[in-house]
Amino acid sequence: MKMTGESKTALSFKVKAKCVTSKARSSIMCLPHCNVDTPVFMPVGTQGTMKGLLPDQLEALGCQIILGNTYHLGTRPGPELIKKAGGLHKFMNWNRALLTDSGGFQMVSLLKLAEITEEGVKFQSPYNGSEEMLTPERSIEIQNLIGADIIMQLDDVVKTTTVGPRVEEAMNRTIRWLDRCLSAHKNPDTQNIFPIVQGGLDPDLRTQCAKALIQREVPGFAIGGLSGGESKNDFWKMVHLTTELLPEDKPRYLMGVGFAVDLVVCCALGVDMFDCVFPTRTARFGCALVSNGQLNLKQKNYAKDFRPIDEECDCSTCKRYTRAYLHSIVTVETVACHLLSVHNIAYQLRLMRSIRESIEQQCFPDFVCNFMLTMYPDKNYPQWIIDALDAVGIQLMKVETAAEN
Numbered sequence: 001m002k003m004t005g006e007s008k009t010a011l012s013f014k015v016k017a018k019c020v021t022s023k024a025r026s027s028i029m030c031l032p033h034c035n036v037d038t039p040v041f042m043p044v045g046t047q048g049t050m051k052g053l054l055p056d057q058l059e060a061l062g063c064q065i066i067l068g069n070t071y072h073l074g075t076r077p078g079p080e081l082i083k084k085a086g087g088l089h090k091f092m093n094w095n096r097a098l099l100t101d102s103g104g105f106q107m108v109s110l111l112k113l114a115e116i117t118e119e120g121v122k123f124q125s126p127y128n129g130s131e132e133m134l135t136p137e138r139s140i141e142i143q144n145l146i147g148a149d150i151i152m153q154l155d156d157v158v159k160t161t162t163v164g165p166r167v168e169e170a171m172n173r174t175i176r177w178l179d180r181c182l183s184a185h186k187n188p189d190t191q192n193i194f195p196i197v198q199g200g201l202d203p204d205l206r207t208q209c210a211k212a213l214i215q216r217e218v219p220g221f222a223i224g225g226l227s228g229g230e231s232k233n234d235f236w237k238m239v240h241l242t243t244e245l246l247p248e249d250k251p252r253y254l255m256g257v258g259f260a261v262d263l264v265v266c267c268a269l270g271v272d273m274f275d276c277v278f279p280t281r282t283a284r285f286g287c288a289l290v291s292n293g294q295l296n297l298k299q300k301n302y303a304k305d306f307r308p309i310d311e312e313c314d315c316s317t318c319k320r321y322t323r324a325y326l327h328s329i330v331t332v333e334t335v336a337c338h339l340l341s342v343h344n345i346a347y348q349l350r351l352m353r354s355i356r357e358s359i360e361q362q363c364f365p366d367f368v369c370n371f372m373l374t375m376y377p378d379k380n381y382p383q384w385i386i387d388a389l390d391a392v393g394i395q396l397m398k399v400e401t402a403a404e405n
Contacts, residue, residue: 023270087147
């Protein structure tokens with residue numbers, strides 16, 4: 001029997017096409033502010049802004065949903081001010097969908113400043129040193145005031161390398177905190193709570209957590225506690241296990257994943273949503289995303305290279321600027337971060353669009369094969385990729401042999 005706690009939902013999810021080989025699917029997720037095509041990559045706008053991009057530029061790139069950070073927005077400028085502005089959508093002039101995280105990740109990233117108890121997380125602010133208690137109720141209160149389409153439960157997060165009783169404690173506390181979040185949620189008609197599957201790298205704990213969460217009446221699910229330093233072999237196995245357990249009729253969100261190879265593999269494993277700071281962060285270091293990896297434009301060999309970053313990319317950066325020009329300004333002029341961020345987000349969104357199209361055209365395994373061959377032209381594929389794809393019926397080497405013949 002399903003537990004009540006969120007009797008209404010502001011989300012509908014329709015699977016449009018399924019890969020007949022893997023667990024990949026193309027779907028549409030209808031949210032109050034925008035319909036979102038999945039699989040989707042969601043750029044991260046921590047403080048209510050993208051680093052190096054304006055909202056209208058994101059719209060022009062076809063971006064349908066972005067992220068905000070509850071802890072940082074709750075600290076500065078504060079939820080009350082955002083509410084007075086009419087919510088974060090109006091405050092930042094973004095008319096499409098928004099997702100806010102719960103603040104739980106700061107338990108890891110700001111661990112030296114945090115104390116975790118059953119009540120919640122006591123933080124010492126990195127801004128002014130003041131103490132603040134973030135409880136499940138306060139997390140939801142802040143997110144209700146911010147007004148994002150999807151809001152995340154406060155979960156007890158531990159580093160993926162953590163072992164022992166602490167992992168089980170965090171998993172069980174996450175379940176208890178979910179019920180407190182659902183009880184505190186004031187806007188079920190306009191906002192959707194996603195619970196977060198925890199359990200570290202322990203298959204039994206992951207299974208126990210997922211089975212408990214699906215008993216709650218919620219519109220979607222997140223997979224948390226991964227992409228934090230664990231081996232890729234452990235990573236893909238936990239993703240594969242969790243997507244097997246979660247319902248097929250609701251979206252599955254893998255938190256903190258943004259490398260292109262990871263996106264492709266995890267789509268095959270049945271994930272619908274991803275987020276990561278990687279595209280904009282790597283832009284600040286002078287790196288551009290391309291089909292075979294990255295171009296480090298700080299390198300001297302680009303000083304007289306008058307080609308665009310990617311001749312097949314139609315973003316405004318590739319249309320107007322050369323590698324030589326970008327080489328001369330990366331990590332020196334702030335405009336370089338802007339220009340590379342435009343390109344890198346365009347790359348991520350184009351990749352996800354290609355994945356969706358290949359699923360709908362029933363050629364996703366071929367797409368995966370071609371993508372991996374471009375990324376690893378010597379066919380020296382990492383073993384974890386071979387194993388992960390094989391687990392869902394995509395035998396990379398055999399598919400390639402057939403394609404070559």
